[in-house]
Amino acid sequence: MSDTDLLELEIENPVAPYLRQERLPHIWCPGCGIGTTVNCFARALTESGMNLDKVAIVSGIGCTGRVAGYLNLDSFHTTHGRAIPFATGLKLGNPDLKVVVYSGDGDLSAIGGNHLVHAARRNMDLMVVCVNNFTYGMTGGQVAPTTPIGATQTTMPYGNFENPFSLPFLADACGAVYVARWTVYHVKQLAKAMLEGLRKKGFVFIEALAPCPTLYSRRNRLGDGVDQLKYYKERSKIVNGADTKDVGLTFQGDIIVGKFVDRDRPTWLDAMNEHYSQHFGEKYVPYGVSHGQE
Amino acid sequence: MSEGEQVKKGKGTVFVQIEVCKGCSYCIDFCPAHCLEFSRDFNRKGYHYPVLPRPEDCTGCDLCGLYCPDFAIFGVRFKDLEKRRQPAPEPLIPAEG
Numbered sequence: 250m251s252d253t254d255l256l257e258l259e260i261e262n263p264v265a266p267y268l269r270q271e272r273l274p275h276i277w278c279p280g281c282g283i284g285t286t287v288n289c290f291a292r293a294l295t296e297s298g299m300n301l302d303k304v305a306i307v308s309g310i311g312c313t314g315r316v317a318g319y320l321n322l323d324s325f326h327t328t329h330g331r332a333i334p335f336a337t338g339l340k341l342g343n344p345d346l347k348v349v350v351y352s353g354d355g356d357l358s359a360i361g362g363n364h365l366v367h368a369a370r371r372n373m374d375l376m377v378v379c380v381n382n383f384t385y386g387m388t389g390g391q392v393a394p395t396t397p398i399g400a401t402q403t404t405m406p407y408g409n410f411e412n413p414f415s416l417p418f419l420a421d422a423c424g425a426v427y428v429a430r431w432t433v434y435h436v437k438q439l440a441k442a443m444l445e446g447l448r449k450k451g452f453v454f455i456e457a458l459a460p461c462p463t464l465y466s467r468r469n470r471l472g473d474g475v476d477q478l479k480y481y482k483e484r485s486k487i488v489n490g491a492d493t494k495d496v497g498l499t500f501q502g503d504i505i506v507g508k509f510v511d512r513d514r515p516t517w518l519d520a521m522n523e524h525y526s527q528h529f530g531e532k533y534v535p536y537g538v539s540h541g542q543e
Numbered sequence: 544m545s546e547g548e549q550v551k552k553g554k555g556t557v558f559v560q561i562e563v564c565k566g567c568s569y570c571i572d573f574c575p576a577h578c579l580e581f582s583r584d585f586n587r588k589g590y591h592y593p594v595l596p597r598p599e600d601c602t603g604c605d606l607c608g609l610y611c612p613d614f615a616i617f618g619v620r621f622k623d624l625e626k627r628r629q630p631a632p633e634p635l636i637p638a639e640g
Contacts, residue, residue, distance in 0.1 A: 259628060260558065260619065260624070260627045260628050261627075262558075262560070262608070262614055262617050263605075263608065263617060264608075264614055264617075265614070268614060273563055273613075273614065274562075274563040274565070274588075274613060275613070277612065277613075278565075279565035279566055279567045279590070280565075280567040280569075280612075281567075281612055282612060283612065284611070284612025284613055284614065285569070285609075285610055285611070285612045287612075288608070288609055288610075288611060288612070288614065289609065292609065434573075436606070436609045436610055437609070440609070473567075474567050474569065474612075475567065475568050475569060475572050478569065478572070478573070479572075
């Protein structure tokens with residue numbers, strides 16, 4: 250017996266206050282990367298020193314949609330694909346909140362693709378964390394809009410031939426103010442990007458590439474979660490400020506990671522207040538001015 | 544942790560919540576000091592959990608804690624251990640708005 254074989258720990262795990270302990274262990278498979286992104290998010294919350302009563306987390310459906318249930322924040326588990334509309338309503342109803350949308354690639358870009366596009370266009374003050382595992386994990390490994398060409402999935406047994414979305418390019422083109430992509434291997438950078446996202450005002454889009462050992466990796470004979478992390482380690486190149494046109498992903502090819510976009514645009518609430526102030530002058534009372542940034 | 548007090552080699556140590564570990568080996572493969580290994584025993588769910596066979600190499604950098612998808616392991620530097628052992632000021636989360 251070494252000193253690590255302790256059932257009762259004398260000190261608490263640093264992320265324990267952010268988790269609903271009674272719901273652990275979670276349902277994610279061994280080697281799944283979603284838990285690591287949650288870990289990074291908890292570290293980012295610690296680092297930010299934010300009042301956790303002012304942070305709300307919204308998830309859609311799917312493996313990553315379970316995140317809202319495990320985090321000990323005000324959380325909201327919504328219908329499929331509609332995490333961003335619910336979060337928009339939450340933000341506009343209570344502008345003091347920092348609303349985080351935490352969902353998967355299928356939920357955000359396929360079923361809720363339209364909402365992602367329009368929230369980015371309006372520059373709604375949300376932080377969107379998209380955990381991209383290239384497949385629909387919970388329903389059995391169907392082809393997702395992010396599945397790279399050539400990857401085998403249950404609905405594409407001879408390999409996928411559909412052109413995938415490049416999510417950072419989509420978010421950038423629609424007008425997101427902060428776009429970053431990291432993999433689960435880059436934990437420190439991912440935690441830092443989440444911290445910057447929590448402090449940034451406007452539509453923040455963070456893509457976190459995560460292995461799906463049970464469906465994506467197994468169908469493509471890519472080994473388990475650790476093998477995928479080693480692939481991320483070997484083939485990823487950090488290019489901060491890269492043109493998002495060039496960051497598309499190919500099957501087991503190079504991955505360009507980094508912080509791609511960091512700019513400032515008036516958020517939807519700011520634009521509305523400015524517009525109506527010009528229109529109505531003194532009569533107009535601005536709404537939600539502090540905007541969660543006090 | 545009477546045993547741990549005696550074996551105070553290295554700069555830090557790790558703590559493992561054995562029953563929530565799923566044996567994914569992220570911590571073992573990505574430990575920068577290569578000081579973790581799978582246990583010979585397994586937990587109630589049948590997974591081998593990480594142990595620290597070379598405590599003198601551990602720096603307590605907590606990278607294992609950052610990688611762990613199951614929130615089962617974390618590292619602590621010995622110089623922070625006393626501070627952390629104090630009951631956390633109620634709680635780590637600021638309460639009032």
